[in-house]
Amino acid sequence: MLKTGDKLTGEKGVQYTVREMLGAGGQGEVYRIDSPNGPMALKWYYKQTSTEDQKKIIMDLVEDGSPSPQFLWPEDFIRSNSNNTFGYVMELRPQEYRNIPDLLNRRVQLTFGIVIKAVYNMVEQFEILHREGYSYKDISDQNVFFNPRTGDVLICDNDNVSKNNQDDSGVYGTMRYMAPEIVRGDKGVHPSTKTDLYSMAVLMFCMLFISHPLDGANEARIHALDDAANLALYGTHPIFIFDPVNTENRPVAGIHDNALLFWEIYPSFLKEKFIKAFTKGMNSPTDRIVEREWKDTLIKLMNSTIICPYCNAEVFYDETNEENGTRNYCWNCRSLINKPPILRIGKHMLPISSSLKIKAHHLNNNYDLTKVEASITRNPKNPSQMGLKNEGSSNWTYIRTDGTQGVVPPGKSAALIQGIKIVFGNETGEYKG
Numbered sequence: 001m002l003k004t005g006d007k008l009t010g011e012k013g014v015q016y017t018v019r020e021m022l023g024a025g026g027q028g029e030v031y032r033i034d035s036p037n038g039p040m041a042l043k044w045y046y047k048q049t050s051t052e053d054q055k056k057i058i059m060d061l062v063e064d065g066s067p068s069p070q071f072l073w074p075e076d077f078i079r080s081n082s083n084n085t086f087g088y089v090m091e092l093r094p095q096e097y098r099n100i101p102d103l104l105n106r107r108v109q110l111t112f113g114i115v116i117k118a119v120y121n122m123v124e125q126f127e128i129l130h131r132e133g134y135s136y137k138d139i140s141d142q143n144v145f146f147n148p149r150t151g152d153v154l155i156c157d158n159d160n161v162s163k164n165n166q167d168d169s170g171v172y173g174t175m176r177y178m179a180p181e182i183v184r185g186d187k188g189v190h191p192s193t194k195t196d197l198y199s200m201a202v203l204m205f206c207m208l209f210i211s212h213p214l215d216g217a218n219e220a221r222i223h224a225l226d227d228a229a230n231l232a233l234y235g236t237h238p239i240f241i242f243d244p245v246n247t248e249n250r251p252v253a254g255i256h257d258n259a260l261l262f263w264e265i266y267p268s269f270l271k272e273k274f275i276k277a278f279t280k281g282m283n284s285p286t287d288r289i290v291e292r293e294w295k296d297t298l299i300k301l302m303n304s305t306i307i308c309p310y311c312n313a314e315v316f317y318d319e320t321n322e323e324n325g326t327r328n329y330c331w332n333c334r335s336l337i338n339k340p341p342i343l344r345i346g347k348h349m350l351p352i353s354s355s356l357k358i359k360a361h362h363l364n365n366n367y368d369l370t371k372v373e374a375s376i377t378r379n380p381k382n383p384s385q386m387g388l389k390n391e392g393s394s395n396w397t398y399i400r401t402d403g404t405q406g407v408v409p410p411g412k413s414a415a416l417i418q419g420i421k422i423v424f425g426n427e428t429g430e431y432k433g
Helices: 052-064 100-104 112-131 180-184 193-209 227-236 257-265 268-277 291-303 319-323 360-364
Strands: 007-009 015-024 028-035 038-045 076-079 086-090 144-146 153-155 305-307 314-316 342-345 348-351 357-359 372-379 382-390 396-399 405-408 413-415 421-423 428-432
Touching: 015 038, 028 086, 052 076, 052 086, 100 144, 100 193, 112 144, 112 153, 112 193, 112 291, 112 305, 112 314, 180 193, 180 227, 193 257, 193 268, 193 291, 268 291, 268 319, 291 305, 291 348, 357 360, 360 372
Parallel strands: none
Antiparallel strands: 007 015, 015 028, 028 038, 038 086, 076 086, 144 153, 305 314, 342 348, 342 428, 357 372, 372 382, 382 413, 396 405, 396 421, 421 428
16 A cells, blocks of 8 residues: 655654565555654555544544553554545564464473463563453454563554553454454443453463463364354353363363373463463353462462472472372473472562572562562582572571571571571562472
């Protein structure tokens, strides 16, 4: 629709130059453009999708501004004087970011740690969006991109975002990710933060388990996934593949092997959340898991990650197994994983390893996972003796097993000895070797 070299002027008076088309979709075409601030992207709508409702949504989003830099948000509106079509300008997605299908189809290999960080960052961004009173409406594997080195995320296709419970754009989502009530077309139901929570849980499951939470035996029996089949699978008869009561839709070996494999790898507390999300939360929007609960669960999952001493695989230490009298095994080499030394800080259970970093969140419960407050050290004269180095700016109080106390100033380390306690300020940690 646009040609290389075309000059366009936005509503803010900024002039842009079209360079090349990057791709096309159901609503329009995306171009790389030059702007006074460098390369950017332009989405230009087809004639049939250049509706007044869509125009209003975009102009409102431009006026409101982005809730976070992680959203590739409409920044300027451009209209055509010739055929009533229009488009909007947004940040250009960096080349190092990959799409979710790359993960699901194993075109990129990631550690568990990076996947969990990407899932956490995605949840946090949708929490920010919802807090601003918006619903995204079309959470799916096509709209979230991640950096495979850092787990950072970017969220695109924000031109369908609208105020909660409004559906002016006519976009209701992507079938496999839509809430059952939307798939069924229940009367009076519109996309909302509640339907977003369901879609987000589906995408989280897909990213962590490399499989869809509703694709099991029922899906395997279908030879043609037509509209009627999709309506049944995702709307009128949705059944979680690991529903603890209804077993009719279990994963089928040879077809759904990822689901079977990863369900055994992850700890029970994570699986319990997905069971709730896709049983009680399936058809009861008020029982859906909110972002903060998911964030707490994902932080606990990060905390539970240890390295198998025999094969160096990432393993999740499941404390529930110890409590139930069962043992933890490495999913990769099947070796027995002995209970690691543990540092408990408030509600946080932190297995000790040389790579452990204690973040501000562990001490303040503020969801700050960037600021490092403590790290593991080893005594140079006795490498088997581990310590905890104060990486923060405040003194700690070190409480020995006999009740005597000492001060651990910033830059110094405290020996990790069975039964000692460390007062970090708001929280107290206790070490059990």
